[in-house]
Amino acid sequence: xxxxxxxxxxxxxxxxxxxxxxxxxxxxxxxxxxxxxxxxxxxxxxxxxxxxxxxxxxxxxxxxxxxxxxxxxxxxxxxxxxxxxxxxxxxxxxxxxxxxxxxxxxxxxxxxxxxxxxxxxxxxxxxxxxxxxxxxxxxxxxxxxxx
Amino acid sequence: xxxxxxxxxxxxxxxxxxxxxxxxxxxxxxxxxxxxxxxxxxxxxxxxxxxxxxxxxxxxxxxxxxxxxxxxxxxxxxxxxxxxxxxxxxxxxxxxxxxxxxxxxxxxxxxxxxxxxxxxxxxxxxxxxxxxxxxxxxxxxxxxxxx
DNA sequence: TGTCGATTGTTCGAGTACGAACGAACCGGC
DNA sequence: GCCGGTTCGTTCGTACTCGAACAATCGACA
Numbered sequence: 001x002x003x004x005x006x007x008x009x010x011x012x013x014x015x016x017x018x019x020x021x022x023x024x025x026x027x028x029x030x031x032x033x034x035x036x037x038x039x040x041x042x043x044x045x046x047x048x049x050x051x052x053x054x055x056x057x058x059x060x061x062x063x064x065x066x067x068x069x070x071x072x073x074x075x076x077x078x079x080x081x082x083x084x085x086x087x088x089x090x091x092x093x094x095x096x097x098x099x100x101x102x103x104x105x106x107x108x109x110x111x112x113x114x115x116x117x118x119x120x121x122x123x124x125x126x127x128x129x130x131x132x133x134x135x136x137x138x139x140x141x142x143x144x145x146x147x
Numbered sequence: 148x149x150x151x152x153x154x155x156x157x158x159x160x161x162x163x164x165x166x167x168x169x170x171x172x173x174x175x176x177x178x179x180x181x182x183x184x185x186x187x188x189x190x191x192x193x194x195x196x197x198x199x200x201x202x203x204x205x206x207x208x209x210x211x212x213x214x215x216x217x218x219x220x221x222x223x224x225x226x227x228x229x230x231x232x233x234x235x236x237x238x239x240x241x242x243x244x245x246x247x248x249x250x251x252x253x254x255x256x257x258x259x260x261x262x263x264x265x266x267x268x269x270x271x272x273x274x275x276x277x278x279x280x281x282x283x284x285x286x287x288x289x290x291x292x293x294x
Numbered sequence: 295t296g297t298c299g300a301t302t303g304t305t306c307g308a309g310t311a312c313g314a315a316c317g318a319a320c321c322g323g324c
Numbered sequence: 325g326c327c328g329g330t331t332c333g334t335t336c337g338t339a340c341t342c343g344a345a346c347a348a349t350c351g352a353c354a
Contacts, residue, residue: 031341063331074335077335099331099332099333100333
């Protein structure tokens with residue numbers, strides 16, 4: 001047998017078999033489902049995550065919020081800015097640490113979160129719908145260990 | 148017991164329990180691992196996916212490529228444009244259909260794909276490393292059914 | 295032949311994501 | 325009191341993502 005170069009087959013590398021590829025597609029479908037439910041409210045997944053976190057903590061600094069929502073300081077900055085412009089979030093100086101700005105929800109922000117919470121549950125249900133109940137718990141657990 | 152409003156707890160809604168949240172975090176880690184390996188080559192995950200697909204098909208139209216890589220026509224347009232600028236991809240008019248443009252790899256593009264294929268395998272291995280082998284196959288299967 | 299619906303690729307705008315660099319403020323130890 | 329390292333938030337640049345609207349072209353069907 002002559003030595004042969006692997007080219008067409010690329011040594012058996014198939015995109016469909018790579019975790020990154022299927023992860024990206026699953027993510028796409030998940031955000032599409034989210035947008036179907038939340039699109040009319042002009043909310044993106046990250047904006048929703050941000051509002052829920054602030055609601056949960058009542059008040060917290062911007063970088064802290066970023067860590068809790070898995071967002072870069074640069075990213076959270078833009079997200080918060082847009083939510084402030086829409087009067088859903090407030091930002092005041094922290095008297096104890098002049099670098100920090102404490103974030104909070106406006107009354108409108110609180111109302112919005114409470115009004116949409118049922119939809120948020122439905123988004124997760126719809127996203128996981130292709131799987132059986134045991135598989136849903138399983139994929140959640142496995143992804144948590146990958147994240 | 149008086150009627151009480153659900154607010155702090157939001158009816159038991161916890162971000163960590165939502166599939167979209169863990170999916171996003173897993174995706175973040177996956178692209179971070181990719182970037183660690185491919186960053187020095189100035190390649191993003193979508194650019195790599197694009198190059199591999201063209202390599203696999205030899206030649207195909209832009210929208211077709213978009214479907215095979217799970218990218219919007221608007222997205223694939225930008226990705227291809229940047230790869231053409233870097234002389235990794237070629238684009239020629241399709242004589243049979245004047246709307247279409249056939250894409251292909253330049254010799255440099257082919258060499259690059261072959262040179263990096265081993266790294267691509269390693270990216271997937273590293274990404275799945277937190278899981279046992281059986282779990283790796285499992286999460287891949289479950290994600291495929293979610294995508 | 296002519297028309298109408300579908301496909302191909304483009305542009306625009308808004309939003310996410312992140313590396314890199316930066317000034318300001320904090321905090322530890324000296 | 326100072327000094328070096330860290331944290332906080334910002335800005336810049338590049339890239340992906342997708343909805344929406346668009347012109348050009350194709351194909352099927354009357």
